[in-house]
Amino acid sequence: MSLTREALHEAVSKVVDPVVNKSLKELNALREVTVEGEAARITVDLLSPASGANEKILADVRAAAESVGVKKLDLQVGSSVRTRQVAGDDPCPEVKNVIPVMSGKGGVGKSTVAANLALALHRSGARVGLLDADIYGPSVPTMMGIMGRPISRDGKAIEPLERFGMKIMSIGFLLEDPRTAVVWRGPMIQGALQQFLKDVTWGKLDYLILDLPPGTGDVTLTLFQKLKVTGAVIVTTPQDVALMDVYKSVSMCQKMNVNILGVVENMSFFIDSAGVRHEIFGRGGGARIAEFAKAPLLGQVPIDSLVREWGDNGTPVVQAAPTSAPAKAFREIAERLADRVTTELFDQYGGVAPTEGPRRLPILR
Numbered sequence: 001m002s003l004t005r006e007a008l009h010e011a012v013s014k015v016v017d018p019v020v021n022k023s024l025k026e027l028n029a030l031r032e033v034t035v036e037g038e039a040a041r042i043t044v045d046l047l048s049p050a051s052g053a054n055e056k057i058l059a060d061v062r063a064a065a066e067s068v069g070v071k072k073l074d075l076q077v078g079s080s081v082r083t084r085q086v087a088g089d090d091p092c093p094e095v096k097n098v099i100p101v102m103s104g105k106g107g108v109g110k111s112t113v114a115a116n117l118a119l120a121l122h123r124s125g126a127r128v129g130l131l132d133a134d135i136y137g138p139s140v141p142t143m144m145g146i147m148g149r150p151i152s153r154d155g156k157a158i159e160p161l162e163r164f165g166m167k168i169m170s171i172g173f174l175l176e177d178p179r180t181a182v183v184w185r186g187p188m189i190q191g192a193l194q195q196f197l198k199d200v201t202w203g204k205l206d207y208l209i210l211d212l213p214p215g216t217g218d219v220t221l222t223l224f225q226k227l228k229v230t231g232a233v234i235v236t237t238p239q240d241v242a243l244m245d246v247y248k249s250v251s252m253c254q255k256m257n258v259n260i261l262g263v264v265e266n267m268s269f270f271i272d273s274a275g276v277r278h279e280i281f282g283r284g285g286g287a288r289i290a291e292f293a294k295a296p297l298l299g300q301v302p303i304d305s306l307v308r309e310w311g312d313n314g315t316p317v318v319q320a321a322p323t324s325a326p327a328k329a330f331r332e333i334a335e336r337l338a339d340r341v342t343t344e345l346f347d348q349y350g351g352v353a354p355t356e357g358p359r360r361l362p363i364l365r
Ligand SMILES: Nc1ncnc2c1ncn2[C@@H]1O[C@H](COP(=O)(O)OP(=O)(O)OP(=O)(O)O)[C@@H](O)[C@H]1O
Pocket: 105, 106, 107, 108, 109, 110, 111, 112, 113, 134, 137, 139, 212, 213, 214, 266, 267, 301, 302, 303, 304, 305, 307, 308, 309, 311, 312, 326
């Protein structure tokens, strides 16, 4: 029997995306199906370039194509990341997902997690921005190894800086001297944050990751009031003392109706040179916070001097040492986060989250 486009389309349509448990047909994910003799060409729009499920989906597509007689398959991938709710006065309607990384506690690794997650998502082929919303103590410039003054062509819109191909904005770029303390009060902070969201030319982004200051103060409050974030990522360390502060940030999200996408436990354990695991800061903090937040534990990041050294040197570990254990942990967390964003949006919209249309993916791991 000769291969027909209809038979191929039918077979491939049945492949299921396990993240939302819907077929490619239901997801309207097959953009191009063409047949020529025994050769075929298919373009599949994935729900996120960063999803850990992509490999399986593409393998299933190949198997389905083979089952109807395709001998040579040109399989192209696109992306159709879904969009959060965007109100009429949203400051950045072209940003599909806004994801603050927060914690009630200082020094737990919020900036480290934000920078590495942003890069991991970016490296998967997603369009990502990183906004340093830590107005009092910006650390993104150091962590991303980038300094310089953003330019404005028209005196209003601000061009973000770029590093590793990713758009970045930080108050640190605007200070005359990076050692200067920022002594702003509420209204100025609101103004600055609004400007970073509204006047920075982020363009079309799949994910904008925000590095928030510690605590439950003005910046976080302003952010939650200005726009509908997709959901927050809470960072904690394993020990008990850290927890009380972290509970507060969870409770703030709950009070303000902000979804919690998941919890990242940082500095979870240390593997010594003999391969022995030490739980230096105790254990179980991440799981307890996750339970309290009714959100999944997205993963645990080990204590590793590579994380600090590369962070201090301006190249996050995910970029500098992608095969290292902490980089692998960050990548897996980014995969789970991407899937959580997808499922959260599908839940919110009753199964059909809006998309602004697919695009062809430049890279696929
Ligand atoms: N998993 C890790 N292993 C080793 N060092 C780490 C790890 N995570 C973070 N660090 C280091 O711990 C320090 C604090 O991290 P970071 O600045 O990301 O925390 P923060 O929560 O953003 O702090 P702040 O509350 O001041 O904003 C940094 O020097 C960072 O390099």
